[in-house]
Amino acid sequence: MNELAITVIGRDRPGIVADVAEVLAGLGANLTDSTMTRLRGHFAMTLICVGPAAADVEAAFAPLAADGHLLATVRAVTPDGASEPAGEPYVLAVHGADRMGIVAAMTRVLADAGGNVTDLSTRLTGSLYVVVAEVELPPGSSDEVAGRLTRVAAELGVGVSLRPADTDLL
Amino acid sequence: MTGPEYAGLGGWTPAKLGVPGEVRAVVAAPEPVLSRPGPEVDPTSAEVVRLAADLVATMRVSPGCVGLAAPQIGVSAQVFAVDVTGHPKAVTVHGTFVLCNARVVEASRWKAGREGCMSVPDLTGDVKRASRLVVEGVLPGSGEPVRLVTDGFEARALQHEIDHCAGLLFLDQVAGAHAVYQRKVYL
Numbered sequence: 418m419n420e421l422a423i424t425v426i427g428r429d430r431p432g433i434v435a436d437v438a439e440v441l442a443g444l445g446a447n448l449t450d451s452t453m454t455r456l457r458g459h460f461a462m463t464l465i466c467v468g469p470a471a472a473d474v475e476a477a478f479a480p481l482a483a484d485g486h487l488l489a490t491v492r493a494v495t496p497d498g499a500s501e502p503a504g505e506p507y508v509l510a511v512h513g514a515d516r517m518g519i520v521a522a523m524t525r526v527l528a529d530a531g532g533n534v535t536d537l538s539t540r541l542t543g544s545l546y547v548v549v550a551e552v553e554l555p556p557g558s559s560d561e562v563a564g565r566l567t568r569v570a571a572e573l574g575v576g577v578s579l580r581p582a583d584t585d586l587l
Numbered sequence: 588m589t590g591p592e593y594a595g596l597g598g599w600t601p602a603k604l605g606v607p608g609e610v611r612a613v614v615a616a617p618e619p620v621l622s623r624p625g626p627e628v629d630p631t632s633a634e635v636v637r638l639a640a641d642l643v644a645t646m647r648v649s650p651g652c653v654g655l656a657a658p659q660i661g662v663s664a665q666v667f668a669v670d671v672t673g674h675p676k677a678v679t680v681h682g683t684f685v686l687c688n689a690r691v692v693e694a695s696r697w698k699a700g701r702e703g704c705m706s707v708p709d710l711t712g713d714v715k716r717a718s719r720l721v722v723e724g725v726l727p728g729s730g731e732p733v734r735l736v737t738d739g740f741e742a743r744a745l746q747h748e749i750d751h752c753a754g755l756l757f758l759d760q761v762a763g764a765h766a767v768y769q770r771k772v773y774l
Contacts (some may be wrong), residue, residue: 508761508762508763508764510758510759510760510761512616512617512622512756512758512759513616513617513622514617515617536763536764536765537764538764538765538767540710540767540769542709542710542769543615543709544617545615545616545617545707545709545710546617547710547758547767549758549761549763549764549766549767550764551763551764574619575617576622576754576756576759578755578759578760580759580760582763583715583762
């Protein structure tokens with residue numbers, strides 16, 4: 418069974434999800450994990466699906482991308498997917514005046530500590546830049562990571578907080 | 588509006604401040620004062636009494652505003668005003684009040700809810716807050732200590748304002764990477 422990583426991005430309009438999902442359904446592709454969201458007027462889809470060959474999906478997307486408003490990429494990936502959590506879940510929040518390199522500097526701190534970002538979103542609104550990331554940290558490392566994040570945040574002139582993610586289950 | 592909890596404020600109203608408040612400009616993130624922990628204040632000082640009156644005046648002219656903390660008008664200090672009167676989500680309501688040097692002493696029954704903030708006008712976020720809360724602080728002017736027992740929306744408002752006094756925004760407390768929402772639509 419082929420596993421495919423697909424991205425589609427383009428100027429937002431009604432019907433992008435329906436058009437893309439219809440193409441995939443028509444090819445017998447089973448859409449598994451996906452995120453689809455609007456980013457400053459562009460609609461972005463990132464998805465994993467299982468079924469057809471990459472070349473068939475690419476060919477089927479061609480008419481959608483023909484007007485130049487949608488860009489689609491299809492790539493075969495190794496189906497292993499679900500990995501065990503590598504550590505303790507935390508939520509990192511950063512906010513401050515927009516400037517170059519905030520995400521780079523903060524995620525470098527996480528990476529150097531062996532932390533793994535599992536989800537991240539950013540928002541720019543006016544001059545306010547906001548980063549919220551979910552990260553798995555090696556057990557027992559959070560205090561040291563928080564200290565390093567605070568120092569880097571101070572250099573960047575932004576605020577930072579690192580809190581344990583709420584993992585309560587109902 | 589009434590009940591044993593209301594006695595927690597001993598019948599305090601903003602009129603007891605004895606000075607008219609001025610409407611002040613509300614600052615927005617990324618203004619650094621919003622990220623700085625505010626110092627404790629002397630609740631009996633004339634400066635703090637004026638600040639309290641200004642917070643109430645500014646809160647009252649701001650549509651939909653249920654709380655305002657000193658950093659939001661550019662003053663780094665542990666002072667805030669709250670008034671959730673008439674809010675549809677409020678259960679216990681203590682009317683309009685100002686607290687100085689407030690801290691949470693008991694918190695339970697955590698619930699997620701969507702929050703906005705006058706200092707972060709374009710975003711909202713999902714934040715888990717205690718829906719049963721006990722807060723201790725002192726009243727501006729008299730300096731009298733108070734212990735406030737509250738719940739629901741008023742409890743949420745209090746935690747949001749106490750966070751402001753500690754240099755924290757709701758953005759620091761959001762539940763995850765997809766718990767921040769844009770209020771504007773860019774289409």
